[in-house]
Amino acid sequence: MTSQSQGIQQLLQAEKRAKDKLEEAKKRKGKRLKQAKEEATAEIDHYRLQREKEFRSKETSVMGSQGNLSAKIEEQTTEAIRNLTSSYHRNMEGMMKKLLSTIFDISPEIHPNFRPAV
Template identity: 35%
Template sequence: MSAQHSQGIQTLLEAEKEAAKIVQQSRQYRIQKLKDARSEATKEIEEYKKSKEAEFKAFEASHAGTTSEAQAAVDKDTEVKLKSISDSFDSNKDAVVQKLLDRVVLVKPELHRNLKKVGA
């Protein structure tokens, strides 16, 4: 009976080793599939990215003329406004300086409105 018992145990141990080997192979297979899926996803992402970049460059090229024209119009408008501001500055400079000097030099001494007379 002991020979049958040890042979049964030996068979169980071999079955356990075989099961462990199968589990290990399935883990390896799963890991490999995950790596393959990741690399495939990365390739798809890169292809999509390249296609969208090409699409954007085509869009940008088709609208480049409009952008440069708009920039030229904005630059021209800015120059006109700067010239207007400079002219206004030059024409009003003396008057503003005179008003400032008048305010500083011509002081009317008077009591503050919040000051109350004492003893009255």
């Protein structure tokens, strides 16, 4: 009987060791899953930051070039206004003389289609 109880004791101990090993394996698996999740999250964050940095770089280059275009257009507009103003001041006096001479120098003539009544 003692051998049977010893055998049962050994089986119970073996079962307990197996249960302990199983629990230990589950804990290790849980730790590995948690570690893998943390690593994946860190990798995702790193990738996201990298892509955002690239996006901002491209956005800056595109928006920067639009800013340059805006400045260039503003400069061209200012130059065109300056040219028109100087042209106006150069030609204003001559044009006014021409306009006034046309208005004041009237030479009455008979129209070529006029037929005097007989």
